[in-house]
Amino acid sequence: LIFSGKKQVSAYLCYMDTDWSGLHARIGLLGGGQLGRMIIQKAIDWDLDIHVLDPDSQAPCFDLCAHFTVGSLNDFHTVLAFGEDKDILTVEMENVNIEALEELEKKGVRIYPQPRVLKTIRDKGLQKEFYRLHGIPTAPFKLFNSIDVQDIAQHLPCVQKLRTGGYDGKGVQILRTEADLERAFSEPSVVEEWIPFEKEISVIVSRNVKGENSVYPAVECEFNPEANLVEFLFSPAEIKPEIEKKAQDIALGIIDDLQMVGLLAVEFFLTKDQELLVNEIAPRPHNSGHHTIECNATSQFEQFLRAILNLPFGDTRTTHTGAMINLLGAEGQEGDVQYVGLENLLSVDGVYPHIYGKRKTKPYRKMGHITLTADSLNELKSKAEKIKNMISVQGKTN
Amino acid sequence: LIFSGKKQVSAYLCYMDTDWSGLHARIGLLGGGQLGRMIIQKAIDWDLDIHVLDPDSQAPCFDLCAHFTVGSLNDFHTVLAFGEDKDILTVEMENVNIEALEELEKKGVRIYPQPRVLKTIRDKGLQKEFYRLHGIPTAPFKLFNSIDVQDIAQHLPCVQKLRTGGYDGKGVQILRTEADLERAFSEPSVVEEWIPFEKEISVIVSRNVKGENSVYPAVECEFNPEANLVEFLFSPAEIKPEIEKKAQDIALGIIDDLQMVGLLAVEFFLTKDQELLVNEIAPRPHNSGHHTIECNATSQFEQFLRAILNLPFGDTRTTHTGAMINLLGAEGQEGDVQYVGLENLLSVDGVYPHIYGKRKTKPYRKMGHITLTADSLNELKSKAEKIKNMISVQGKTN
Numbered sequence: 001l002i003f004s005g006k007k008q009v010s011a012y013l014c015y016m017d018t019d020w021s022g023l024h025a026r027i028g029l030l031g032g033g034q035l036g037r038m039i040i041q042k043a044i045d046w047d048l049d050i051h052v053l054d055p056d057s058q059a060p061c062f063d064l065c066a067h068f069t070v071g072s073l074n075d076f077h078t079v080l081a082f083g084e085d086k087d088i089l090t091v092e093m094e095n096v097n098i099e100a101l102e103e104l105e106k107k108g109v110r111i112y113p114q115p116r117v118l119k120t121i122r123d124k125g126l127q128k129e130f131y132r133l134h135g136i137p138t139a140p141f142k143l144f145n146s147i148d149v150q151d152i153a154q155h156l157p158c159v160q161k162l163r164t165g166g167y168d169g170k171g172v173q174i175l176r177t178e179a180d181l182e183r184a185f186s187e188p189s190v191v192e193e194w195i196p197f198e199k200e201i202s203v204i205v206s207r208n209v210k211g212e213n214s215v216y217p218a219v220e221c222e223f224n225p226e227a228n229l230v231e232f233l234f235s236p237a238e239i240k241p242e243i244e245k246k247a248q249d250i251a252l253g254i255i256d257d258l259q260m261v262g263l264l265a266v267e268f269f270l271t272k273d274q275e276l277l278v279n280e281i282a283p284r285p286h287n288s289g290h291h292t293i294e295c296n297a298t299s300q301f302e303q304f305l306r307a308i309l310n311l312p313f314g315d316t317r318t319t320h321t322g323a324m325i326n327l328l329g330a331e332g333q334e335g336d337v338q339y340v341g342l343e344n345l346l347s348v349d350g351v352y353p354h355i356y357g358k359r360k361t362k363p364y365r366k367m368g369h370i371t372l373t374a375d376s377l378n379e380l381k382s383k384a385e386k387i388k389n390m391i392s393v394q395g396k397t398n
Numbered sequence: 399l400i401f402s403g404k405k406q407v408s409a410y411l412c413y414m415d416t417d418w419s420g421l422h423a424r425i426g427l428l429g430g431g432q433l434g435r436m437i438i439q440k441a442i443d444w445d446l447d448i449h450v451l452d453p454d455s456q457a458p459c460f461d462l463c464a465h466f467t468v469g470s471l472n473d474f475h476t477v478l479a480f481g482e483d484k485d486i487l488t489v490e491m492e493n494v495n496i497e498a499l500e501e502l503e504k505k506g507v508r509i510y511p512q513p514r515v516l517k518t519i520r521d522k523g524l525q526k527e528f529y530r531l532h533g534i535p536t537a538p539f540k541l542f543n544s545i546d547v548q549d550i551a552q553h554l555p556c557v558q559k560l561r562t563g564g565y566d567g568k569g570v571q572i573l574r575t576e577a578d579l580e581r582a583f584s585e586p587s588v589v590e591e592w593i594p595f596e597k598e599i600s601v602i603v604s605r606n607v608k609g610e611n612s613v614y615p616a617v618e619c620e621f622n623p624e625a626n627l628v629e630f631l632f633s634p635a636e637i638k639p640e641i642e643k644k645a646q647d648i649a650l651g652i653i654d655d656l657q658m659v660g661l662l663a664v665e666f667f668l669t670k671d672q673e674l675l676v677n678e679i680a681p682r683p684h685n686s687g688h689h690t691i692e693c694n695a696t697s698q699f700e701q702f703l704r705a706i707l708n709l710p711f712g713d714t715r716t717t718h719t720g721a722m723i724n725l726l727g728a729e730g731q732e733g734d735v736q737y738v739g740l741e742n743l744l745s746v747d748g749v750y751p752h753i754y755g756k757r758k759t760k761p762y763r764k765m766g767h768i769t770l771t772a773d774s775l776n777e778l779k780s781k782a783e784k785i786k787n788m789i790s791v792q793g794k795t796n
Contacts, residue, residue, distance in 0.1 A: 037442065040462075041442050044439050044755075045750070045751060045752050045753065046753055047754070063464035064442060064463070064464075065461070066462075297747070306744070311745075312745040314744075315747040315748065342421060342444075347710040349695070349712070349713040350695065352443070354443050356445070
């Protein structure tokens with residue numbers, strides 16, 4: 001465990017120069033996917049100097065950054081070499097070589113979010129231990145190093161999550177009956193109580209080097225049960241103000257407990273008896289904040305930049321009622337991507353497609369998203385269904 | 399004259415395939431300045447394939463486009479070679495080699511706005527003749543091929559504008575007294591009656607290949623008299639609804655008379671007796687539309703793309719009361735640019751700086767702009783003054 005109490009955590013921070021501002025910094029970004037792309041799209045406004053490292057020269061960031069290095073995010077020497085001449089290093093994914101980041105941190109490179117935060121969050125076991133240590137409400141859980149069918153059987157129905165390496169809905173499964181145990185993961189995992197929740201909500205918080213923080217209004221997520229991915233998001237969430245306040249306080253508490261610099265998405269289950277349980281956290285801009293580009297005074301991408309550059313935070317207020325639909329690769333479709341219906345979509349008012357520029361599609365791959373605005377949540381809900389059926393992400397094999 | 403009546407104009411359009419859509423087109427952009435930069439920033443959302451031609455490899459677009467060609471915009475062969483493998487060519491400035499565009503048009507490249515439109519607009523003499531021919535209200539004028547002091551003297555006070563080559567407030571001067579005639583331009587010019595206007599307003603319209611059009615709400619511009627550049631812009635304009643309607647109808651009339659494909663900014667004088675006179679037009683995204691990024695449901699850059707790609711238009715509705723301040727290079731300052739005060743600016747809510755990424759500043763050079771939002775125009779007016787004084791664009795000579 002990285003954390004064994006609050007006092008120890010603070011010790012990591014004593015060297016920090018809180019007056020520093022990173023507007024003129026040389027910024028290294030690990031990962032060149034869609035999150036990086038939307039970060040860069042915002043960074044253009046401030047003419048920031050962003051350098052990207054990604055293994056794929058066809059990554060979504062490639063065409064729109066001045067400095068792109070092709071290389072592995074998991075290789076110690078590659079990450080070290082990439083980071084050495086940067087003032088700040090940041091990530092758009094957790095799955096990077098953290099040992100190299102720790103080495104760079106020692107050399108004086110600012111790593112935001114900090115390597116110790118990435119270490120805690122990317123291992124779902126450590127994440128759960130952290131909640132337990134800090135009294136953060138979460139579903140009861142048990143850690144497994146390998147499969148122990150007899151033990152797991154006592155906890156059915158349960159959710160099994162790989163401790164590391166899962167992403168975009170992969171590495172997570174519900175085990176309902178003893179028959180399901182046949183497909184239980186044998187790698188180190190977290191097994192947690194299955195929560196029959198009423199809603200899933202998400203709150204995004206951020207914190208800069210000075211320790212100032214900021215929180216967004218809560219949003220509501222509807223998952224696609226097959227892909228285990230957010231299918232629709234609605235903002236604001238239809239929950240009682242006191243529930244929203246409580247979720248915001250928990251989220252702010254987590255980023256403060258982590259003493260993290262950066263942006264943190266906190267996903268909650270809201271149970272039928274109105275209890276909030278933290279499901280997962282992500283230390284970066286998040287799918288549940290994409291609507292903020294059009295629907296809030298400050299987007300999550302701008303707020304993320306403000307956090308890591310140690311700038312004051314922008315206004316998080318909701319300016320438009322909005323929905324977000326993920327554009328996932330259609331089932332059974334693979335190859336060169338085609339967005340069938342995109343032109344028709346553009347004839348509807350308040351529709352903002354974001355195409356990530358990935359060349360190849362495959363089933364359930366995140367290829368883009370669409371933000372919708374309308375005057376009311378009711379209007380949005382029917383609009384979202386209609387829009388979703390107007391577009392399909394298809395593939396063409398050559 | 400390019401135009402001698404409406405019938406002849408329509409003849410240019412008969413070959414157009416109005417069902418075509420350009421979402422997957424190879425797009426060439428002549429000019430890589432701030433307008434191109436903001437066009438590309440929006441184009442990222444639709445993953446458009448934009449190729450830029452500009453003589454300066456340090457131009458604002460350089461870092462953020464996949465394909466940048468360094469070359470002269472005024473050289474016939476350079477423009478021809480650049481355009482030959484494109485599906486659409488467009489411009490972010492009027493001062494380009496139009497003969498090459500005409501040649502490319504004959505070869506089947508779609509040039510939007512059309513070369514004949516660029517020809518009419520970039521020559522302020524032809525522009526004025528066009529207004530006269532189409533009954534568009536404008537200040538009385540006379541064309542001069544060279545200087546004729548005796549003749550001009552009869553028209554004092556007047557405004558003299560170079561027919562071609564003026565930009566960003568250059569090539570325009572007010573001649574009040576006979577003494578001013580000493581500095582009269584000797585090149586071909588338009589001399590027009592000096593209009594003691596009450597306000598300057600601007601309306602942006604757009605038109606696609608199908609002939610569908612769209613119009614933005616009117617905005618109000620306050621000019622810096624020294625630089626003859628927009629200093630503050632306020633949206634919406636504080637004018638009577640019937641005046642706004644009239645301005646919108648005139649602007650729509652102009653783009654229809656031109657049968658232009660693209661986006662057109664129409665600047666008006668509103669005289670003390672509430673008469674509207676067209677001052678100038680620009681066939682591209684315009685300084686008086688920058689606020690639309692934050693303040694309207696669809697930005698002028700998106701609307702421009704919709705026009706040239708023959709897509710249906712987006713909603714132009716004002717969603718936020720806003721102001722725009724141009725960030726001009728400070729007087730007496732030259733060299734490597736520094737934005738003094740930018741960090742402080744970011745501590746104020748509803749402030750959106752856009753830095754264009756130009757490396758060198760000089761007095762009155764357009765280096766960026768700031769959009770402000772607030773709940774009312776009154777609040778905005780005091781906020782605009784305050785914000786303007788918080789930031790200064792300075793230079794550092796090495």
